[in-house]
Structure formats: structure tokens, C-alpha cells
Amino acid sequence: MSLHRLGVRQLADALARGECSSVELTQALLARIRRLDGDFNSFITVTEEQALDQAAEADRRRAAGEAGPLTGVPIAHKDIFCTDGVRTSCASRMLDNFIAPYDATVVQRFKAAGAVMLGKTNMDEFAMGSSNETSYYGPVRNPWDRERVPGGSSGGSAAAVAARLVPAATGTDTGGSIRQPAALCGLTGVKPTYGRVSRYGMIAFASSLDQGGPLCRSAEDAALILEVMAGFDPRDSTSVDRPVPRYSATLGDSLEGLEIGLPQEYFGDGLEPAVAAAVEQAVRVFERLGARVRQIRLPNTALAVPTYYVVAPAECSSNLSRYDGVRFGYRCRDPEDLMDLYKRTRGEGFGAEVKRRIMVGTYVLSAGYYDAYYLKAQKLRRLISADFQAAFAEVDVILGPTSPTPAFPLGARLEDPIQMYLSDIYTIAANLAGLPALSIPCGFAGHLPVGLQLIGDYFSEGRLLNAAHRYQQETDWHERIPPGCE
Numbered sequence: 001m002s003l004h005r006l007g008v009r010q011l012a013d014a015l016a017r018g019e020c021s022s023v024e025l026t027q028a029l030l031a032r033i034r035r036l037d038g039d040f041n042s043f044i045t046v047t048e049e050q051a052l053d054q055a056a057e058a059d060r061r062r063a064a065g066e067a068g069p070l071t072g073v074p075i076a077h078k079d080i081f082c083t084d085g086v087r088t089s090c091a092s093r094m095l096d097n098f099i100a101p102y103d104a105t106v107v108q109r110f111k112a113a114g115a116v117m118l119g120k121t122n123m124d125e126f127a128m129g130s131s132n133e134t135s136y137y138g139p140v141r142n143p144w145d146r147e148r149v150p151g152g153s154s155g156g157s158a159a160a161v162a163a164r165l166v167p168a169a170t171g172t173d174t175g176g177s178i179r180q181p182a183a184l185c186g187l188t189g190v191k192p193t194y195g196r197v198s199r200y201g202m203i204a205f206a207s208s209l210d211q212g213g214p215l216c217r218s219a220e221d222a223a224l225i226l227e228v229m230a231g232f233d234p235r236d237s238t239s240v241d242r243p244v245p246r247y248s249a250t251l252g253d254s255l256e257g258l259e260i261g262l263p264q265e266y267f268g269d270g271l272e273p274a275v276a277a278a279v280e281q282a283v284r285v286f287e288r289l290g291a292r293v294r295q296i297r298l299p300n301t302a303l304a305v306p307t308y309y310v311v312a313p314a315e316c317s318s319n320l321s322r323y324d325g326v327r328f329g330y331r332c333r334d335p336e337d338l339m340d341l342y343k344r345t346r347g348e349g350f351g352a353e354v355k356r357r358i359m360v361g362t363y364v365l366s367a368g369y370y371d372a373y374y375l376k377a378q379k380l381r382r383l384i385s386a387d388f389q390a391a392f393a394e395v396d397v398i399l400g401p402t403s404p405t406p407a408f409p410l411g412a413r414l415e416d417p418i419q420m421y422l423s424d425i426y427t428i429a430a431n432l433a434g435l436p437a438l439s440i441p442c443g444f445a446g447h448l449p450v451g452l453q454l455i456g457d458y459f460s461e462g463r464l465l466n467a468a469h470r471y472q473q474e475t476d477w478h479e480r481i482p483p484g485c486e
């Protein structure tokens with residue numbers, strides 16, 4: 001049996017029926033990572049020994065009749081989630097030597113469910129990027145075309161799942177970092193409502209935007225994974241105390257009468273025609289399933305990227321001030337005095353993109369500029385949220401492309417940060433508003449996968465996953481495997 005081809009649901013069933021053991025499965029995937037990941041660079045750390053111990057424990061739990069749905073299922077975590085006793089680098093030289101002394105809540109929840117962690121995945125440094133090229137550990141390659149980026153910042157998670165090295169992985173999404181790599185790698189990726197998934201132990205980039213979520217092959221798998229990830233956490237002050245629905249139990253509901261809005265602003269200049277064509281084809285499928293589709297307006301869409309690039313750097317400059325060479329992480333050699341320690345530690349420990357963000361953030365927060373930039377951006381953020389609330393008075397979900405283009409060549413946008421920032425033009429607004437959104441594969445532009453985004457109102461993850469699942473029952477884009485990864 002080709003175990004690597006099976007998704008989360010299929011593996012859970014195979015384990016439950018005793019068709020394979022978790023140890024067998026874990027060994028098979030670890031061997032596959034050893035054999036193939038030299039090409040992709042999707043893992044920063046592979047936790048081989050620990051994975052085999054967890055797998056043996058999962059098999060014991062199953063034999064004792066104590067298994068849950070994810071017991072024994074292998075997963076990987078983006079290297080932004082703290083893992084007790086395991087290096088947690090955030091793909092930065094600053095944390096290259098950092099062994100986390102505790103588990104993030106998300107990691108702890110997977111452990112409690114009996115899932116097996118294969119390792120920690122590559123990412124853009126501190127999750128800043130859209131191409132996975134800012135990693136201290138080098139770029140990740142897209143399994144669909146090794147000369148192209150997998151998207152970012154959760155590029156390692158996306159490449160690992162697309163290459164069938166692991167059935168599912170965690171990611172984080174501050175401005176698109178789950179959905180955009182999911183789109184570029186042909187996967188299903190979910191950014192939940194802000195506050196749905198705990199941020200405790202998830203290294204902070206921009207705290208009012210960051211949200212963890214799954215990268216999987218199907219909406220059905222994402223529903224199972226999100227059931228484990230989501231939930232109230234008293235250790236995160238922005239976590240929402242609200243029960244987690246059984247997302248997997250409502251899949252398959254009819255889409256009859258579902259109101260879908262197509263924002264005019266998401267189909268304009270800059271959208272590659274092949275991407276537009278694939279998304280329009282998908283709209284026909286939703287209509288066949290009974291959905292009613294109409295045009296809507298989100299008039300402040302053009303303000304989302306500029307607003308984000310004030311708010312996110314401002315929060316990052318504050319969050320990253322903790323890396324001072326004193327308490328943990330990288331420290332420069334032989335500092336002359338305290339000032340020299342700070343300067344050289346941060347100068348040597350951070351990469352160029354992180355420094356750019358810190359400088360922008362410090363600038364927009366400084367006295368004299370605060371009102372003109374930071375305060376203004378907060379007001380625009382409110383207008384962007386109001387656009388969505390007006391739209392959700394008319395429609396149930398908003399549909400559009402996830403990314404204006406498919407995967408671009410490695411290096412293509414490195415010299416031009418604005419071009420890079422525009423990769424997230426359709427994803428960023430959902431973070432500013434705190435709304436749930438997901439990306440699913442909906443076709444190809446040449447040999448490269450295209451992603452479609454669904455955005456919903458607060459806590460409508462179940463409705464989004466159901467719509468995505470119904471679409472995936474009618475199509476097979478999500479089942480396509482990159483050449484060479486069969």
C-alpha cells in the first residue's frame with residue numbers, strides 16, 4: 001500500500017481498521033523525507049526518534065482501546081510553534097540555537113490527540129514573506145516545479161504536504177501565509193477566525209493578525225485537523241471562549257440557496273487570465289450545486305496592502321524587541337558593552353526582510369509619525385472590516401482567487417518588495433478584519449495549481465469547509481499529485 005498517498009481521513013480509517021500500524025506508517029514517511037526532502041528543503045528539523053516513540057505510544061493506545069480519530073496520524077508543525085525539547089527556530093539565525101522549554105497549545109493539543117510529529121517545517125524568517133525565500137535555512141522548492149517558490153510564509157508545510165511527505169501540517173497566517181502557499185502548491189489551507197486557534201507558544205509576528213491553521217489535501221482533512229487545533233485557551237488573552245463545532249460532522253450539507261458574492265475588486269487588474277479562468281470555472285460548479293452567485297463590492301480593497309504594511313511592521317517591531325541577546329537565542333561574540341551587545345546581536349541575528357519590517361514599524365510608531373501612519377492605518381482597518389460586514393448582510397460567503405498569479409520563479413520578486421507584498425493582495429483583508437477564509441485548488445495555469453479563496457463571516461469555518469467539501473466531491477483538483485511525488 002502506498003501509505004504516503006493517503007490523506008488524514010484515509011489514514012485514520014486505515015489505522016482504525018488495523019491495515020497498518022502507526023510505527024509502520026511513521027517509518028515509511030520518515031524514509032520518504034530522507035529520500036526526497038533534499039530536493040525540497042521543506043523540513044528544518046526532522047524529529048525521527050521522537051516520532052517513532054510517539055508512534056509506538058499511539059499503537060499502544062489503540063491496542064488499549066483508547067484511540068481518537070488522529071491517534072497515530074503523522075503531522076508536521078511549522079517551525080514557529082514552540083515544541084518542548086525541540087529546536088524552534090522561526091527560520092531565523094536569531095533562534096537557530098533555541099530549544100523551546102514548553103509546547104505551544106496547538107502542539108500540546110495534537111500530542112493529546114495522539115498525533116505523531118515528524119518534524120518542524122521551513123518558513124520565511126519570523127513568517128515575513130510570501131515565497132519562503134527569507135529563511136535562514138535556504139529557500140523551499142515547489143513540488144510542482146522545483147524552479148519555483150512554494151509561496152510563504154508557511155512554504156515548508158505546503159511543500160511537505162504537496163510532496164506527500166506528510167498528510168497534514170500546521171501553518172500560521174498573518175496576511176495570507178496559509179492560503180497563499182496552499183494555492184501555489186495545490187492544497188487546502190484554512191485561516192480560522194481570529195481567536196479560534198490559540199496563539200500561546202506560537203512565536204509572535206503581528207499579534208492582532210496572526211492565526212494558526214491547517215494545510216491539508218482536502219477540506220475533509222482540514223475539518224478533522226481544525227477540530228484538534230481550535231478551542232479556548234485561557235493562556236491566550238485573545239482566545240475566544242466558544243465551543244468548537246464538529247466540523248467533520250456537517251460536511252456534505254446541501255449548498256442549495258447558498259449566497260455567494262464575487263467582489264468586483266478581486267477580478268480586476270493584476271489578476272492573471274489563467275487564474276481568473278480557473279476561478280470562473282469553479283463558480284459554475286458552485287452554481288450547479290445550487291448556490292446563487294452575484295457581484296458585490298468591497299470598495300476599500302485597494303487599501304488593504306498599504307494598511308497591512310503599517311500595522312504588521314508596527315506590531316513586529318514591538319514583538320521582536322525581545323530578541324536582545326540577553327535572555328535566549330543568538331548572542332554576538334565578545335560584546336564591548338551593552339549597546340554593542342544589542343546592536344551586533346540584532347544586526348547579525350536578523351535577516352534583511354525582518355530588519356526592513358522592524359525599521360518601518362519603528363518609524364510608523366515614532367512620535368510625530370504615529371498619527372499620520374499608525375493611527376490612520378487603524379482607521380482604514382475599521383473601514384475594511386465594515387466593507388465585509390456590509391457584504392455579509394447580502395451574501396453568505398465571498399469567493400475569489402487566492403493569489404493573483406500561480407507560483408513564480410525563485411528569485412523573481414526578491415529585488416522588489418512591493419511586488420512580493422502584492423502576492424497577498426486578496427488574502428490580507430481577511431486578517432485585518434479577523435475573518436475566517438480558506439483556499440482550495442480549482443484548476444491549473446499551465447502546469448501550476450490555482451487556488452480559490454472563500455471568505456466567511458466570523459466563526460463560519462463549518463460553512464466554509466462544507467462548501468469546500470461539496471466542491472471537492474464534484475472535482476478532483478485536490479487529488480492531483482506533483483510529478484515525481486506519486
Ligand code: GLN
Nearest residue numbers: 127128129174175176177
Ligand atoms: N506575506 C505577508 C508578509 O510578508 C504575510 C505573511 C504571513 O501571513 N505570515 O507579511
